[in-house]
Amino acid sequence: MMEFDDIVVKENPGLCRCCLSEGCYKDLGSEYTWMNENEVYADMLLECFDISISQINEGPNGPNRLICEVCITRLRDACNFKKQVFECEKKFIDMVARGEFRKVLIYQAHMKSEEVGPEDEIQADESEYLEEDPDFGDDEPLKREEPQPTVSAEPLQIKGKRGRPKKQPDAKPEKKKSNTDDKKTKPVAKDVKTRKYKGCESSSMRRRRNFEILFNNTTIIPFKWRGKYLCFYCSKDIAEYNELRKHTKSHGDCSIKDHSLKVLKGGHNMEIKIDVSDVACEICGEPFPSLEEIINHLYVKHKLEYDRGVEMSIEEYRLVDMGCLVCGEKFAFFGxxxxxxxxxxxxxxxxxxxxxxxxxxxxxLFSHMKNYHREGGYQCEVCPQSFSSLNILRKHKINRHLTRCSVCHLKLPSASLKQKHMDLEHPDDGSLQCDNCDKQFHTKQGLRMHSRKCKGLEEFLEIAYKKEDAAAMDLDQNYEERSKRPSVKQIRENIVIVINMSTAIPFNFYKNKFNCFYCSKDFADSDAMREHTVVEHPVCDVKEKCIRKCRESVACVKIDISTLACKICFESMINLDSLIDHLIVKHEANYDKSITTCLQPYRLVKDHMACPNCPGEVFRFFGTLLKHMNKKHTNNNIICVYCGETFRRDQNLRVHVWRHHRDGRFKCNICGAECNIPSRLYMHMAKAHGVRASKCPKCPESFATQYLRQKHLIDAHDSGHKCTYCGKLFTRNSFMRDHVRRTHLKEKNVECSICNMKFFNNILLRRHMVKHSGEKNFHCEICGERFFWRKSLRTHMARHSRHLNPAQV
Structure with a gap:
């Protein structure tokens, strides 16, 4: 007998999982050919002994499960012996049923009918079965067994001791009754012949037969869930429930040889999800309210041999309305x-x-142990940092280290950008073959799991890249403190405290419009948005959808503090910091000051949007202020994979990609050139192809650009944006509003910081600031005289043109 305690397991791959011997062995899960037959040793172990070899990544073999040639030979012999026993048992029952086996038994008994003395019997008993000498009396004869009755098709009884051959003197009379006994045994033999020998099959095989009966004869469908519906048979992603039923039924009847059923090993650890929205028998069409009732129906009415003795790990769900089968509560998402x-x-x-x-x-439980309770913690492979859980380690890798494309090894700042890069540069061709070892897989999930472990030639590249990343990385002393992210619950509580206890108004800004923070309603200006929020949404709740969206990196709410005051004591505040200090000290608010990124304060004053960081910077439009904030006052670490431009938030990146890198927006039907906006497409078609694509809606005339078309509408059809004061028409509504504010309302809101002179907008202010700077940026190429403005240069050049010949000009 092998002493496993004496075996020293070395940390080298190549350890047989059946005898712990070292060498170069075969994989248990791979398929090999021997004597023109395919063998999978893991399946042979499971079907012969009902043993499943576990897969442990931390072991000496890594993810591999190996077996040596000696154990393979012994396993083959055991499988062949099991097959031989099955065949002999079947042949035995068939011979008994046909009445052929009795003649053989009688003949053999007749050949072995010699007398055996009492002394020989005692010696046989002592040698094989008795540990102590039997106490027989001198005058007590040894009892012999009674002759057995005639052989029938029922299972034979096991004798107490093997060493006692018995005499059958009544063999000849028994031979005369054989004709009548054959007639009685035949119907019994039919019952035995159709019976399944469940005791000889493994529990996994019995479980597969049950699933085959259930899925082929009912409307119940199995499915998988990995954040979305997957087909049970082919693992295809399916979005809709109706499509899932239709696709699953299109596979037809399943078999115990199907890969989807063969992988169900391990009993109750392998959970099968089934949809019981529509439970009916496909043989007779009768509906049933539950799974148990339809199993009884199949067993009793249709005589299908569903094995109730094996444990079935089935989870029932009603997908048609996402309702809980126990309490009836309904959900919008299956997760x-x-x-x-x-x-x-x-x-x-x-x-x-x-x-x-x-x-x-x-x-x-296994996933929890793997993610939170590994001995020694979770060590980063690139830097010497160690973490308490696997999730924190993953976040550290995403935030601290650049990730690499597994195909071209390009460095990318985040996992989401890596996925986008993979989709664009290395699209999936539908193949389920590993690029390193050319192994084929049945599902995408199996290929992904294998790719994480399969190194091949890529292992050397990974080691080199890790060394490169470690050398290039700048380790901060205070990294551990900075790496701790605040809790989502505290971030939301901070936001709700400021909104409910002060006059600060939360808002969103998208596509040059102010949006309500709560209901996403659009407003043209900040005043209308502020009035709507105060009237319609006086209280902010933590459970509201707008607050639940605030989580970690995207938890940044814009608030208007133009009229900032405390709602409890009505004290006015200068800025957001003074308000927070006031709420904490005076009103004991549970505000965490260590979280500094959850609120962005702005002072929304019409046509006077001041930068909160630059004292002198004032903008007319809030969109212009946001662009200034993104360029000057933010750490833009989100990179566009198309053009390399950086952004502060993922939302800004998505808008940028939608505007500038979207496929098939405005395409020239002549040369295929693409343009961002329609006006550029019209200009391209006019310049490159001489096509006037912008047509007038009121007459057949067409123009090269949209601006010329709008001018035509004003001149010929009196159609445009009309001023309510003087009736003048404009091509755009923004031009009309500027005209009203400049000409009729005489607005001058932008003030010069040097001479206090006021102007209508920043453009006029910049022209004015040239006087204070003294820089003359425009000079004449003929006489060299310099000017403050381009208009003065044009006037000067007109004088030269009067005194010069056309050829000299």
Whole structure:
């Protein structure tokens, strides 16, 4: 017998999982050919002995499960012996049923009918079965067994001791009754012949047969869930429930040889999700309210041999309305339904030994142990930092280290940009083959799991890149403090405290319009938005959707502090910092001052949008102020993969990509050139192809640009944006509003910081500031005289043109 305690396991790959011997061995899960037959040793172990070899990544073999040639030979012999026993048992029953086996038995008994003395019997008993000498009396004869009755098709009884051959003197009379006995045994033999020998099959095989009966004869469909619906048979992503049913049924009848059923190993650890929205028998069409009732129906009425003795790990869900089968509560998302069932109606109560947290499934407990309780912590592969959980380590890698494309090894700042890069530069061709070892897989998930472990030639590149990243990385002394992110709950509480306890107004700004923070209603100016928020949304709740969107990096709410005051004591405040200090000290608000990125204060004054960081910078439009903030006062670490431009938030990147890198927006139908906006497309078609694509809606005339078309509408059709004061027409509404404010309202809101002179907008202020700077940027190329403004240069050049010949000019 092998002593496993004496075996020293070395940290080298190549350890047989069946005998712990070292060498270069075969993989248990791979398929090999021997004597023109395909073998998978893991399946052979499972079907012969019902043993499943676990896969442990931290072991000496890594993710591999190996077996040596000696164990393979012994496994083959065991499988062949099991097959031989099955065949002999079947042949035995068939011979008994046909009445052929009795003749053989009688003939053999007749050949072995010699006398055996009492002394020989005692010696046989002593040698094989008796540990102590039997106490027989001198005058007590040894009892012999009674002759057995005639052989029938029922299972044979096991004898107490093998060493006692018995005499059958009545063999000849028994031979005369054989004709009548054959007639009685035949119907019994039919019953035995159709019976399944479940005791000889593994539990996995019996479980597969049950699933085959259930899925082929009912309307119940199996499915998978990985954040979205997956087909049980081919793992295809399916978005809609109706499409899932239709696609699953298109696979036809399943078989125990299907890969989707063969992978169901391990009993109750392999959970199968089924949809019981529509439960009906496909043989007779009868509907049923539950899974248990249709199983009884198949077993009783249709005589289908559903094995109730094997444990079936089935999770029932009603997908048609996302309703809980226990309490009836409905959900909008299937993931919420699964969480509700696991937490509210658990079947098990599995306890973590280290933190006493409870789980419903072994899978969840194993995942918890893997993510939170590894001995020695979770070490970063690039830097010497160690973390308490796997999730924190992943966030550290995303935030601290650049990720690389697995194909071209391009450095990218985040996992989301890496995925976009992969989709654009290396699109999926639908192949399920590993690029390193050319191994084929049945599902995308299996290929992804294999790709994480399969190194091949890429291992050397990864080591080189890790060394390069470690050398280039700048380690901060205070990194541990900076890497700790604030809790989402505290961020939301900070936002709600400021909004409810002060006159600060939250808002959004999108596509040059102010939006209500709560209901996303659009407003042309800040005053209308402020009035709507005060009237319609006086109180902010933590459970509202707008607050639940605030999480970690995207938790940045714009607030208007133009009229900032405390709502409790009505004291006016200068800025947001003084308000927060006031709320904490005087009103004991639970505000965490260590979180500094959750609020962005602005003073929304019409046509006077001041920068909160630059004292002298004032802008007319809020959109211009935001562009200034993004360029001057933010750490833009989000990079566009198309043009390399940087942004502060993911939302800004999405808008940029939508505007400048979207495919198929405005395309020239002649040469295929693409343009961002229609006006540029019209200009391109006019210049490059001589086509006037901008047509007048009121007459057949067409123009090269939209501006010329609008001028035509004003001149010929009196159609445009009309001033309410003087009736003048303009091509754009913004031009008309500027005309009203400049000409009729005489607005001058932009003030010079040197001479206090006021102007209408920043353009006129910049022209004026030239006088104070003294710089003359425009000079005449003929006489060299310099001027403050371009208009003065044009007037000067007109004088030269009068005194010069056309050829000299």
């Amino acid at each position: 919420y339904l699964v969480s509700h069932v696991n937490n509210t109606h658990p079947k098990n109560c599995l306890l973590c030994d280290k933190c006493n947290q409870k789980f419903n499934k072994k899978r969840d």
